[in-house]
Amino acid sequence: MTHADQSSADPTSLSPTARTTLGRKKNRAATDRATLHAVLDEALICHLGLVRDGAPLVLPTGYGRDGETLYLHGSTGAASLRTAAQDLDVCVTVTLLDGIVYARSVNNHSMNYRSAVILGRARLITDRDEKLHALRVLTDHLSPGSWDHARGVNAKEFAAVSVLALDLAEASVKLRAEGPDDEPEDVDANSAWAGVLPVKTVFGEPEPSADLAAGWPVPAHVAGRVSAPAAAAR
Amino acid sequence: MTHADQSSADPTSLSPTARTTLGRKKNRAATDRATLHAVLDEALICHLGLVRDGAPLVLPTGYGRDGETLYLHGSTGAASLRTAAQDLDVCVTVTLLDGIVYARSVNNHSMNYRSAVILGRARLITDRDEKLHALRVLTDHLSPGSWDHARGVNAKEFAAVSVLALDLAEASVKLRAEGPDDEPEDVDANSAWAGVLPVKTVFGEPEPSADLAAGWPVPAHVAGRVSAPAAAAR
Incomplete structure (x- = not known):
């Protein structure tokens, strides 16, 4: 890097x-x-x-x-x-x-x-x-x-x-x-798994402040940032 | 920071x-x-x-x-x-x-x-x-x-x-x-949402290398890293 x-x-x-x-x-x-x-x-x-x-x-x-x-x-x-x-x-x-x-x-x-x-x-x-x-x-x-x-x-x-x-x-x-990017002889040997484990940064579920008055929905500019993977994990 | x-x-x-x-x-x-x-x-x-x-x-x-x-x-x-x-x-x-x-x-x-x-x-x-x-x-x-x-x-x-x-x-x-950490007068005014949007780093689904021979399962030391949120989003 x-x-x-x-x-x-x-x-x-x-x-x-x-x-x-x-x-x-x-x-x-x-x-x-x-x-x-x-x-x-x-x-x-x-x-x-x-x-x-x-x-x-x-x-x-x-x-x-x-x-x-x-x-x-x-x-x-x-x-x-x-x-x-x-x-x-x-x-x-x-x-x-x-x-x-x-x-x-x-x-x-x-x-x-x-x-x-x-x-x-x-x-x-x-x-x-x-x-x-x-x-x-x-x-x-x-x-x-x-x-x-x-x-x-x-x-x-x-x-x-x-x-x-x-x-x-x-x-x-x-x-x-x-x-x-493996050596050809290592590919031929086929003695280990090879691939990529993706790393992602995601937003979790918004957490309202403990002192927030009742009745507040999470506004769209916050709720809209929650990415699909994080949202699907709810 | x-x-x-x-x-x-x-x-x-x-x-x-x-x-x-x-x-x-x-x-x-x-x-x-x-x-x-x-x-x-x-x-x-x-x-x-x-x-x-x-x-x-x-x-x-x-x-x-x-x-x-x-x-x-x-x-x-x-x-x-x-x-x-x-x-x-x-x-x-x-x-x-x-x-x-x-x-x-x-x-x-x-x-x-x-x-x-x-x-x-x-x-x-x-x-x-x-x-x-x-x-x-x-x-x-x-x-x-x-x-x-x-x-x-x-x-x-x-x-x-x-x-x-x-x-x-x-x-x-x-x-x-x-x-x-809001000013007391801002909390009293109650004119804006307040809270935390969590940020998380997660692993996605492992992607086998294009040249990986057929028949390889994703080994446990890789598959085991996929965190719950990412896994649930499959």
Whole structure:
């Protein structure tokens, strides 16, 4: 699960810089921005990497995408950002695990996955209109429909929250989506099962808050997220 | 979703060092090693953070735990490790997303999660016996039962793979596992639904490899992983 780059003049391609090149398994690199966007739009959390006192720090956090901009809740990174003289070097990684790949040999066991790695300098949003927009994008990603359903952000809350913006210009996508890649002699030997065990992220049945007043149906913007597998398991 | 530390002389406590302190929401920090182990044992992948050319890099990879040691596939980090004069500063973060928290206000929307952050210096394993043991731990984590079922690692494969070891001494665990934390006036207003939408990772129906010979049942060590919700959705 490493990220390689694509050298291409295609404006829809990813990773135009050398540092997104890791040099392994380039065949697993996706080359279009649509794939990048799809990974970012499907996943729910990212892992935000930054350097603190010379050492790496990786923290999970929420995010949202609007076009070629990723917005991040700034609570985790903002303390470091505020003390920096300039924008903060970050790496944002988003991973979707799709399956466990069982091969005939232990060595060829693998995972199916889609992952995006974005490098860049995160900018603390200070403009009021942009910050409000970013909060809406973050909310729409975490909980579509909540921006209209729930009470809006008041002045005190707005002042207390911080949001980072990161351009998607320098990004790479890697994916594996296939069966086991076994040695021919292992296939011939036929001495082990081989295949893929799919891994899925599903929503369970919504759980109303203990202090919710009686009479509330689960609103459509929540109930509609419950995926078929989870719903069928009720 | 930030990581705070616990200052305690309890030998089962986590994070004895200052740099695992982030200063926010300390009430969400777990204080025992059993919780750390449980998070590491339940999740399937980690995000490995390292510093390359002064910038952070975060890559998803597989791992396994044995006692107080985490083993990592070295393919991602090993190139950086081999060029370093000494062991590699890393941050390994493992996150389990458990739910989307819908509050009465947009601002109090949140996520339920469990996450572990481990800081330390990753060591490239060179001892033959330790490396073989580490490969077994990695295999047992990714695909329990495969070590005995599939063909073992041969000399060529063994030489080509690299494994990193990371001590769990410097680690923190954060979790949120509750309903929305709304303002009293928002609860009184009763103007929005509030609750938790659970998020679950499940295994789907095993998919035999296209080139698998006829007559193979799905072995128990694979079929047994299919969780109840996914199985019920067949």
